[in-house]
Amino acid sequence: xxxxxxxxxxxxxxxxxxxxxxxxxxxxxxxxxxxxxxxxxxxxxxxxxxxxxxxxxxxxxxxxxxxxxxxxxxxxxxxxxxxxxxxxxxxxxxxxxxxxxxxxxxxxxxxxxxxxxxxxxxxxxxxxxxxxxxxxxxxxxxxxxxxxxxxxxxxxxxxxxxxxxxxxxxxxxxxxxxxxxxxxxxxxxxxxxxxxxxxxxxxxxxxxxxxxxxxxxxxxxxxxxxxxxxxxxxxxxxxxxxxxxxxxxxxxxxxxxxxxxxxxxxxxxxxxxxxxxxxxxxxxxxxxxxxxxxxxxxxxxxxxxxxxxxxxxxxx
Numbered sequence: 001x002x003x004x005x006x007x008x009x010x011x012x013x014x015x016x017x018x019x020x021x022x023x024x025x026x027x028x029x030x031x032x033x034x035x036x037x038x039x040x041x042x043x044x045x046x047x048x049x050x051x052x053x054x055x056x057x058x059x060x061x062x063x064x065x066x067x068x069x070x071x072x073x074x075x076x077x078x079x080x081x082x083x084x085x086x087x088x089x090x091x092x093x094x095x096x097x098x099x100x101x102x103x104x105x106x107x108x109x110x111x112x113x114x115x116x117x118x119x120x121x122x123x124x125x126x127x128x129x130x131x132x133x134x135x136x137x138x139x140x141x142x143x144x145x146x147x148x149x150x151x152x153x154x155x156x157x158x159x160x161x162x163x164x165x166x167x168x169x170x171x172x173x174x175x176x177x178x179x180x181x182x183x184x185x186x187x188x189x190x191x192x193x194x195x196x197x198x199x200x201x202x203x204x205x206x207x208x209x210x211x212x213x214x215x216x217x218x219x220x221x222x223x224x225x226x227x228x229x230x231x232x233x234x235x236x237x238x239x240x241x242x243x244x245x246x247x248x249x250x251x252x253x254x255x256x257x258x259x260x261x262x263x264x265x266x267x268x269x270x271x272x273x274x275x276x277x278x279x280x281x282x283x284x285x286x287x288x289x290x291x292x293x294x295x296x297x298x299x300x301x302x303x304x305x306x307x308x309x310x311x312x313x314x315x316x
Contacts, residue, residue, distance in 0.1 A: 014038070017040070022100065074101055077126070088137055095143070100253065150207050156173070
């Protein structure tokens with residue numbers, strides 16, 4: 001996969017892409033590259049002001065780019081439903097669904113309006129519900145791909161089925177690693193189900209390695225009134241040696257979304273030391289993430305929590 005870059009992406013003209021969390025970091029770089037390659041891109045995120053700024057920036061860099069903003073708060077199932085309703089009415093199909101948005105290492109436990117732990121909701125359950133709601137439009141595309149962003153943190157994660165919302169024993173990394181293990185398992189189980197149902201759908205996971213984005217500060221500062229967190233202090237020391245830019249961190253996502261060589265049921269990440277930075281390559285998936293019985297159990301629980309199920313149109 002050497003030589004892959006944002007400038008070598010195959011033409012995406014005629015394709016429609018929806019990228020969550022695309023007002024900064026990996027999501028922004030992904031949306032910008034897809035728009036530059038000719039795709040119609042929907043930037044779905046919470047911040048309306050930043051959304052407007054991002055749309056203007058992409059259009060400034062790429063005049064004529066077909067890009068627009070849609071409000072989406074993945075921590076709210078109502079917001080997910082509202083966004084999906086607007087999208088279903090607005091587009092004939094979705095060729096690329098990029099489940100990118102997320103939060104990391106919130107210092108103390110917070111619940112969403114739906115009663116979910118914040119990291120699990122924003123990183124995983126919101127994306128699960130969004131994917132289920134948009135599935136008919138995804139399957140209406142000629143060769144759709146769903147790319148879901150995980151993390152190397154999945155390797156230390158556990159799915160705490162006895163306390164999925166971590167009401168006891170919450171720690172920032174316990175919650176984050178669980179949520180990223182969940183996103184990976186979701187991607188793998190979705191590919192398994194697509195094959196079992198003979199669906200024209202490819203589900204792929206990706207991770208950015210250690211990419212310098214707002215993720216390292218937004219989560220750790222959540223509820224701390226902008227105070228610099230210990231994680232940020234450590235990151236400031238490590239970044240010069242082990243990190244890469246957000247643009248480089250977006251390449252595994254872009255490879256999974258656009259490369260003719262990309263395959264389903266795997267994860268792509270950087271090829272360097274501990275997969276922290278480098279060119280896109282197949283990523284090592286932890287053994288516990290390959291347990292299909294856990295995939296199915298998590299899927300069933302996710303259906304129960306979100307009220308959403310995989311609905312396959314008769315024509316799919």
